[in-house]
Amino acid sequence: MKNTTSLLRQLLLSSGLTLGMSLFAADPEPRVVTPGTAGAPPSDAIVLFDGHDLSAWKSEGGGEPKWKVANGYAEVSGGGILTKQQFGAIQLHIEWASPAEVKGEGQGRGNSGVYFQGRYEIQVLDSYQNKTYPNGQASAFYLHSAPLVNACRKPGEWQTYDIVFHPPKPGADGKVAAGSFTVLHNGVLVQDHVPVTGDATVAAKFSGATPTGPLMLQDHGNPVHYRNIWVRPLE
Ligand code: MG
Numbered sequence: 001m002k003n004t005t006s007l008l009r010q011l012l013l014s015s016g017l018t019l020g021m022s023l024f025a026a027d028p029e030p031r032v033v034t035p036g037t038a039g040a041p042p043s044d045a046i047v048l049f050d051g052h053d054l055s056a057w058k059s060e061g062g063g064e065p066k067w068k069v070a071n072g073y074a075e076v077s078g079g080g081i082l083t084k085q086q087f088g089a090i091q092l093h094i095e096w097a098s099p100a101e102v103k104g105e106g107q108g109r110g111n112s113g114v115y116f117q118g119r120y121e122i123q124v125l126d127s128y129q130n131k132t133y134p135n136g137q138a139s140a141f142y143l144h145s146a147p148l149v150n151a152c153r154k155p156g157e158w159q160t161y162d163i164v165f166h167p168p169k170p171g172a173d174g175k176v177a178a179g180s181f182t183v184l185h186n187g188v189l190v191q192d193h194v195p196v197t198g199d200a201t202v203a204a205k206f207s208g209a210t211p212t213g214p215l216m217l218q219d220h221g222n223p224v225h226y227r228n229i230w231v232r233p234l235e
Helices: 002-014
Strands: 046-049 057-059 068-070 073-075 081-083 090-097 112-116 120-124 159-166 179-185 188-196 225-233
Touching: 090 112, 112 159, 120 159, 120 179
Parallel strands: none
Antiparallel strands: 046 225, 057 081, 068 073, 073 225, 090 159, 090 225, 112 120, 159 179, 179 188
16 A cells, blocks of 8 residues: 555656645644764764765766865755665664755755665755645655654754665565665664665665665755765665
């Protein structure tokens, strides 16, 4: 049923139809909590970006990433970027900041995203006093699951995602066993082992359940900053 609903959402979105408020507004608005502080990579982590170079990444369109790297962070520019390495189940730590200068509203304010296996998006958005549909706000599993609470910091402030991802697994019988997302936003639990059923989110680079795939960071046209990105493969 969940699968059918998600597929319907994607079909409606890709065909450009308006969903009205029925699907987007189905979840209640997450309450606001104030987060604490963040941390650094553990000894067994694969560091994907330490603030100095994007050598672990390639551009969505091929070639070197076009993102600007300076002052210990990378700024979204010229297309999304994908890791050269493929990952299955992982623990991911990533830090991001939406633009300090607030422009736009809703989905147009500080939009980016972290796509696991290039297909399942945990939304990056300036959700500080910026309303949008709940399953499209910061730390939502985009169009699948709204966050439990809104733990967003102010525009321009560094924020953390700590995410445990298990990919869905295609079985020999053709059925897909659901994977899962568990997400902490600024140390606050926002996704509690929610199912990943195998249907990709919108604007995904790839689709279909697969054992491994790249991480992708989205260019949604907003100059979001990233730093301190590391993963720990699981299993
Ligand atoms: Mg996005």
